[in-house]
Amino acid sequence: MLCYLRFLTYASCVFGFSVYGQVDFTSSNLPILVIDTHGQAILDDPKITADLGIIDNGPGQRNNMSDAFHGYVGKIGIELRGSTSQDFPKKPYGLELRDDAGEGVSASLLGMPAEEDWALVATYNDKSLLRDALAYKLGRDLGRYAARTRFCELVMKKDVVIEGVPAKENVYMGIYMLTEKIKRDKNRVDISKLDPEEISGDDLTGGYILKIDKYTGDSGTGFSSQIAPPNRSGNQSISFQYEYPEHDEIVSEQRQYIQTFIRNFETTLNGSTYQDETNGYAKYIDVNSFVDFLIINELSKNVDGYRLSTFMYKDKDSNGGKMVMGPVWDFNLAFGNADYCQGAPVSGWMYNFNSVCGDDGFLIPFWWKRLLADPNFRERLSLRWAELRAGVFSTSSIHRYIDSVANVLDDEAVGRNFTKWPVLGVKIWPNFYVGATYQQEVDWLKDWVRQRTSWLDANMPSVVTAIGDEAREKSFSLSAYPNPFTSELTLEYTVRNPCQVTLELFNSLGQRVALIEQDHVTPGTHLAVFNPAGMGAGVYYFKAGTSQDHSTVIRRIIKRHD
Template identity: 30%
Template sequence: MRDLQITTTGPIVDKVNYVGASLTVDSVTYPARMRGRGNYTWFLPKKPYKVKLDKSTAMFGFPKSKDWALLANMLDESNIRTAVAYEIGRRIGRWAPRSVFCEVTLNGSYQGLYQFIESVEVQPGRLEIREMSGGDTGGAALTGPYVLEQDAYFVDPGWITPLGNEMNYDVPDVVGVPQQEAYIQNWINSFERLLVTGDVAWLQYADLPSWADWYLLQELTKNYDSQWYNSCKFYKDQGEPGRVVLWPPWDFDQSSGGWGAQQIPRSGWWTRQQRDQRNNWLMYAVRSPVFAGLLKHRWQTIFLPALADLDAYITTLADDLREAQVRDRAKWFGRPPALHHTAPFISSWLTVRKGWLTTNL
């Protein structure tokens, strides 16, 4: 647990305009800029923030970067669901954002418990792929990698596929580079058509291990957004024809037994279900015997060993946060947490969920 003191040059009023800021932790001050972040969560009383340091820095011992986030976790009163999901991601051998919990004071006002976390960026130590530039308009350079996000809020530049999915550009920002926009739109639209129509050729254009790992993590935790709805990040790798790599994970504040005020069942499928008019890629993927077989194999050989002592991690994390949780709750809630927002419940819920998946995959 760390104390993070933040002073800004003015109020942070939206998700567009950065405000000058200084962050002080362990008696060291870092100049930065800050703005709001999040979609639904930005309109909650406890605000999440985007942090951009003036200088690339190895905050809390993590790889150097200018780009970080402060997650408020107001929908997850336990504060630990996102950290637990990313711990599972790292245990299966993939990069997932690392974080430190801090008690934040903003301009002299106590703001409670926050998660200071790596954001998803194409950088050494994070998403380690080539970063495209606006000059990549031909040849192999044009083929990627393109980082995209399916997000129904659709607040960032992008396009809606012919089959109804909202694709948001992430890296590069291809707006204004017509060659890049045309290439990635045509590629994804074609891939999606193969997948949704049941053409087995889709398997050639998907990095299947990443698809299996992303799906299993989402289904294990019953992540609310994972029905190809929000915060579904992926990238098309470089090369022709290339493949869709379904990773990294992001946003688990509504998962592992709790969607805000709602306690959710431990059994039953979630991620593979159709949600609305958009075509859920995972619903079609699990129909493939090849993919279904890979899910069973990776669950047995990779996920189950990684989950063996997860209870100990959850207990230790909750113990570390206990005193700060009391202060955070006094600030924002004024009442004890519901049962499904407690660490023992989350631990028990995941254990039962693990058993259900072992039986039903």
């Protein structure tokens, strides 16, 4: 059968979008994904069977529509994905690689580890095109799993008839981000497999993946928290969905186990002894993962953070067994891109979302404010932030990554994307900033990151009681001024009882760089002058302790260039 190929932009209700700008697409510096649905409509659920071919000639090589498929060629199941994003004309898709019999099959796509489930992210209302990629990169910089990503250009084939002869038209769809879907896998969420027959003992204790999110598609049923979210205006509750095992595969014993685990954790966290190191909340959760999850959601000021697209997982007790927050997911409205619920200003804490938008249908669990009331959690948060800011979360490091992605996308591919979807200079819900050019969008994002990190530097919790409670803290107080400082720092501390005072200075890597010990300190207020000779600019921590009641106080200080 003779087929004609025509290179033009075409739109149809079959694909669920309207006619936008036309693009004469023949080649790209990005990989090209070509999908043929054979005239079928792509639905939210179930997936339809289609064909996928990938043209990827390797780094630095040009990819032409006339080239043979060799990055991948085969069957896929494809469906619409996302919630609000489905309403945009540029649709996001979920992909499942399949064999000719329709069974799932794993394969490596664009150099990422082999798996069968993938997502094509449209980034329609993120005109920088890179907020999700940035968040996932920062997630990996935390030393945790976050989805790997590759940018590509997408073409859909449309069945047509030209002069009585069946033909295919190539429909240019724009720049997409191919990314791993969150899934239990040795290269993704690396937890134990949980089979239906594992219903007792250690077998029953993992692995599980849960999420807090909207119900879409075939997400099925889950269970609700027994503790209401704070500051709710109505009867809103927190709902957990079964991500793994899926809702139609998890058996009743497993449902009961993970529900009981979450409820025991929440009851403990909400109790009067929740800070107990042995039987408190830390018995149930990987505390450091909660610290990291908070940091990335606050750095990005993710308006969906903690309440939507929020994943957590638990392995078997024999493999640790504590609940881990993450992986991070869905940050297209983060980094100042939302004009509601204080999502755009560089100041403020997103964990206070309920206080700002308590009438929203999806609120934040009580967990985060409760954790931040614990001095030990605040100490971990402060030290972790300082460590990250000295390295992978430095403003310059984040800016370099943003520039590197923008350079990969380049003017040519970006130009095609915004010809197809002419949204530059147009407010698309819920944009706060509307740039006239792509470069303006990128520059604004970089400046927002600079201002946001500076605000966090100045407002990250800096006073904690590492040992003892708040009553003990009152028996010993410490202040440091001026802060920030350049040449000389004065430490002022007050003690109620005779004691020995130890003052230690740590850099952001946790290394001690100075020690001051003062014996036979009498009750009252005392001064110690610190001259930071040879000390580089950056964030430091003074840790002050007394021998009298073993209380410890930490102050964060900032050293500026001389």
